[in-house]
Amino acid sequence: MNGSIPTAISCLAWGMLATGCSELSRSAHAQAGKVSSMGQSSGERPSWDEYFMEIARVAAKRSTCLRRQVGAVAVRNRQILATGYNGAPAGLAHCSEVGCVRATLGIPSGERHELCRGLHAEQNLIIQAAVHGVAMSDATVYCTFQPCVVCSKMLINAKVARVVFAGEYPDRLAYEMLQEAGVELSRIQQ
Numbered sequence: 555m556n557g558s559i560p561t562a563i564s565c566l567a568w569g570m571l572a573t574g575c576s577e578l579s580r581s582a583h584a585q586a587g588k589v590s591s592m593g594q595s596s597g598e599r600p601s602w603d604e605y606f607m608e609i610a611r612v613a614a615k616r617s618t619c620l621r622r623q624v625g626a627v628a629v630r631n632r633q634i635l636a637t638g639y640n641g642a643p644a645g646l647a648h649c650s651e652v653g654c655v656r657a658t659l660g661i662p663s664g665e666r667h668e669l670c671r672g673l674h675a676e677q678n679l680i681i682q683a684a685v686h687g688v689a690m691s692d693a694t695v696y697c698t699f700q701p702c703v704v705c706s707k708m709l710i711n712a713k714v715a716r717v718v719f720a721g722e723y724p725d726r727l728a729y730e731m732l733q734e735a736g737v738e739l740s741r742i743q744q
């Protein structure tokens with residue numbers, strides 16, 4: 555998966571651990587506390603974080619979004635609680651079938667989510683857990699991209715303890731609110 559997503563806000567401006575960030579930014583972040591960065595080992599047995607992120611990437615392949623395929627997996631004690639990917643509600647036409655206003659209008663990444671028929675991967679993840687009566691408290695949620703602010707607020711109230719993401723996403727408020735809520739934030743380098 556290509557992690558170099560163009561962003562309107564530079565990673566330095568809002569302190570993200572992004573591919574291409576300067577070492578200065580990285581060390582500043584490490585000192586700031588909660589955000590950690592993990593390298594992906596090549597050819598070796600995957601770590602648990604790498605293992606569940608890979609499953610999130612497989613979930614993303616089911617996505618019907620025209621803009622970006624995203625997957626999410628909720629895990630507690632190495633047990634998968636739920637999975638999700640972005641797309642229209644079950645049984646309804648997908649953006650891939652009827653088009654997406656955001657794509658048609660060329661709306662930038664991270665803006666005007668409400669114009670899309672789709673639910674975000676993290677939203678579908680939380681809904682799947684709710685449908686099946688599975689609590690997500692203290693779970694770790696693996697997201698193929700950093701969650702947006704709407705999903706972040708939902709994850710906070712679902713009492714998720716940790717969010718691990720891979721690709722960056724231009725949403726500074728999401729990042730700040732997760733930090734404010736004490737949700738541990740980790741990034742797996744792609």
Ligand SMILES: [Zn+2]
Pocket residue numbers: 619620649653654655656670671672
């Ligand atoms: Zn759409």
Ligand SMILES: [Zn+2]
Pocket residue numbers: 674675676677701702703704705706
């Ligand atoms: Zn979202």
